[in-house]
Structures are given as structure tokens and as C-alpha cells.
Amino acid sequence: MTIPKTTICLWFDKDAEAAARFYAETFPDSRVNAVHTAPGDYPDGRAGDVLTVDFTVLGIPCMGLNGGPQFPQSEAFSFQIATDDQEETDRYWNAIVGNGGAESACGWCKDRWGVNWQITPRTLTEAMKAGGAEAQRAFAAMMEMRKIDVATIDAARRG
Structure with missing residues (x-):
């Protein structure tokens, strides 16, 4: 396997493998590629413990x-997932929140490992890009939500 030029490194306390396996089960085009153990003791672990997961x-x-x-996770980093409809939005939101995660505002949620996710229907992004009154209405509607409701955003876009 070729080492990619750019890789996102996520710092976990101790559950990188469990998180990676959850992501692989939850999202398409996702997988666990390799699990590497520590060759020696280190400040928060021992030789043979899982150190990194690709x-x-x-x-x-x-x-x-x-x-x-x-170094705990924070909202300073998040994965933004563009969804096509309410079903897809619900599926990802419910998987993350229902597996020990937590809801936040405006389409944000946090998984049980502290990694932040923005589950963002494309209709909301399209409304923001449209600008003007359409963006203002969609933005106002979004500000009242936790999980994004596609029908409410679509209605706000139409005015």
C-alpha cells in the first residue's frame, strides 16, 4: 500500500481502533487499512498496545x-458530511449520536470518542451559497435545529 501524501491524524486517548472500525461500518468508502502496535513502552502505553490505526x-x-x-478532541476540527436527503441525514446522525455520541447545534454532533461531525444536507449548503434572502431564511431555520430537518430548510428556501 502506498503511503498517501496527506493524512489526517486524529489523537485518541486509547480507542483509535474502535473508532476506526465504527467509521468503517458507518460510512461508505471507509475501511480500516492497518493496525500497528507499539514496538516499545511509551508514556501512555506498553509494547504491544495498539499505537496507530491507518x-x-x-x-x-x-x-x-x-x-x-x-489532547482531547475539540470543535476546532470536524468532518463535514454532505447528505442528499433526510434519510441519509438521519442515518449518519443516529449512528453517531446513538453510539454514545452527543447532539450539538446546527447539524453538529460528537461521537463517543469526541470527534466532531457536521451532518449537513446539501440543500442547506446550496441555500448558503445562493445568498440573499434565501440564505437568511435557511440560516434562521438552521439556528433553531440540532439535527437538520431537510423539509424545514427547503420550506425556508422557498420563503
Whole structure:
């Protein structure tokens, strides 16, 4: 396997493999590529512990590093997932929140490992790109939501 030029590295306390396997089960074009164990002891683990996991999320190469609790995930990084309809929006939202995650506002949620996700229907992104009154109405509707309701965004776009 060729090493990609760019890889997103996600720091986990100790569950990089579990997170990578969840992502591979949840999203298309996602998989666990390799699991690597530590060749020696390190500050938050021992030789033989899973140290890194190479995985792909929706075609994006990633590496999970079991680095310990020093650097928790934050909203400063998120995966934004463009969805085509309410069914797809619900499927991803429910998978993340229903597996120990948490809801946030405006289409954001957090998985049980602290990684943030924006589950964003394309209709919302299209409304923002349209600008003007359409964007203002869709934005106002979104500000009242946790999970995005496609029908409500579509109605706001129409005015």
C-alpha cells in the first residue's frame, strides 16, 4: 500500500481502533487499512498496545494515534458530511449520536470518542451559497435545529 501524501491524524486517548472500525461500518468508502502496535513502552502505553490505526473515512486517509488523554478532541476540527436527503441525514446522525455520541447545534454532533461531525444536507449548503434572502431564511431555520430537518430548510428556501 502506498503511503498517501496527506493524512489526517486524529489523537485518541486509547480507542483509535474502535473508532476506526465504527467509521468503517458507518460510512461508505471507509475501511480500516492497518493496525500497528507499539514496538516499545511509551508514556501512555506498553509494547504491544495498539499505537496507530491507518483507516479511511469517505475516501479520506486518516491515522488514529493512541496518544493518551493530553489532547482531547475539540470543535476546532470536524468532518463535514454532505447528505442528499433526510434519510441519509438521519442515518449518519443516529449512528453517531446513538453510539454514545452527543447532539450539538446546527447539524453538529460528537461521537463517543469526541470527534466532531457536521451532518449537513446539501440543500442547506446550496441555500448558503445562493445568498440573499434565501440564505437568511435557511440560516434562521438552521439556528433553531440540532439535527437538520431537510423539509424545514427547503420550506425556508422557498420563503
